[in-house]
Structures are given as structure tokens and as C-alpha cells.
Amino acid sequence: MTTAAVTVRPAHAEDAPQLGVVHVRVWRETYRGQMPDSFLDGLDAERSSTMWRQIIARAEDPASALCILVAESEGNIVGFASSGSPRDDSPVRPLELHALNVVASQYGTGVAKRLLDASIGDEPAYLWVAEGNARARRFYEKNGFRLDAGIKDDERLAIRERRMVR
Numbered sequence: 001m002t003t004a005a006v007t008v009r010p011a012h013a014e015d016a017p018q019l020g021v022v023h024v025r026v027w028r029e030t031y032r033g034q035m036p037d038s039f040l041d042g043l044d045a046e047r048s049s050t051m052w053r054q055i056i057a058r059a060e061d062p063a064s065a066l067c068i069l070v071a072e073s074e075g076n077i078v079g080f081a082s083s084g085s086p087r088d089d090s091p092v093r094p095l096e097l098h099a100l101n102v103v104a105s106q107y108g109t110g111v112a113k114r115l116l117d118a119s120i121g122d123e124p125a126y127l128w129v130a131e132g133n134a135r136a137r138r139f140y141e142k143n144g145f146r147l148d149a150g151i152k153d154d155e156r157l158a159i160r161e162r163r164m165v166r
Helices: 013-031 035-041 046-058 109-119 136-142
Strands: 006-008 067-073 076-084 096-102 126-128 146-155 161-164
Touching: 006 096, 006 146, 013 035, 013 046, 013 096, 046 067, 046 096, 067 109, 076 109, 126 136, 126 146, 136 161
Parallel strands: 096 126
Antiparallel strands: 006 067, 067 076, 076 096, 126 161, 146 161
């Protein structure tokens, strides 16, 4: 089986509509059975696109440390990553991987690794991962991250998140 070439590049405002669709798709593929179906079924690509438009605008500000990348194959976004300044009050590292999401059809192709490398490189960093997301935890462990004592409950998403640090 051959796979189409994937390009990793900075996100642009015109990517927001497609990012919204991909974001909803990835969450439904990844978190079904971990988050309430009512929450996942209520996700809206248009609202997500609006959110991405705002995030990309912040990332395009030269003073911003926010990095938003997309992985693209044959003109379609198949994944995205977001990294930058920590969002926590007491960060354990100077860099946080805010998000790394890839559509299920790209699992095992190296797209997630390319996004990770392009967004944070080998820098000391941390991230939050859903406790039930064993696939993501294994991926991050392969890339030098280890669980630490950080735990937080996200009542909106009805999940527990664990912090991983490198």
C-alpha cells in the first residue's frame, strides 16, 4: 500500500474551515467511549472553525509564541498540532504541547511524529493526555515523555487528564 505525501506547514486563516471539520472528526474517532456521546455528537465544525480562525490569528502575531501546524495530504488536512507557552499557572516546563491530533486513517504513517517534531522538536516540554487514551500515551512515551504526578479532571469533557513531561 502506498500513501500520499504529507506536508507539514504552518496553519493559515484559510485553513480554519477544514481544521474545524478535521478537529470534530478526530475527536469523534479518538474519544468515542471516553467522553460522553452527547458531548461528541454536539461538536460543531462551524464553531470549531471559528475557534481555529481566532487561534490562527493569535499565532500569526509576530509577538506570539504560539505555533499551529497542519499536516496536509493531497490538499486535505489530516492532522494538526499546537504548541507554545504553558497555559497552566505553575508549568513544569517552558513549553507545552497544547494539541496533537491526526485522523485515524493516518495512524501509524508517521504523520503524528512529524507534527510533534515540527512543533516542539527535542525541547523540554509537557502535555496533558486523556487518561483513557492509551494509544496517545504510548506514542508520547516513544518520544521521551513520561507520566508525572500531574492529574486534572475536566468536568466539561468528563475525563481525567494526566500530565506527561519530557
